[in-house]
Amino acid sequence: MKKIIKKKFENVDFYKIFKPDLTPKQMLELGVFGGSYFGLKINEFPKSWFKNVKLSKDFDVSLNRFKIKAGLSREHWIEKGWIFREDPLGWFQWYCRFAMGRRLQHIDEIQIKRWKNFTRHVKAIKKNCENGDLSCRRRQRQAILQWAYDPLI
16 A cells, blocks of 8 residues: 555645645645644744634634544544654644745655545545535534645535
8 A cells, every 4th residue: 555655646746736725824724633732832824823713721613614523633643653753743734834935845845745635535425415505524623623624516
């Protein structure tokens, strides 16, 4: 499997393929991570990102756009090797820092590959849901939102 993935992305300019549908600000406004991704430690990011956002010290499912929990535990992320020293909170922290202009080529490549591979969930929603039926595959819609894909497809 690893050989296939490596070959699939051979000679790819990752910065050119990374075209998220949503900015971190839009994701936060729509409702992600139960409002608690950063805890209340948001000072490194622009205040404007949090203007129309409900934050919570602890996960609150009612703050998610689809009022459902989506995603794996932090322990699972660590077990899978998805947490890096540079961004100890994971992909969204990386994306926020990337959006602010930080570039770390090796880490960027890993995170953009992970983002690109998540399109399988977008395809599943398109294949299995009527256009505009937001009640269809709510967990998957919440998940793609948390990866900067438009969940309103």
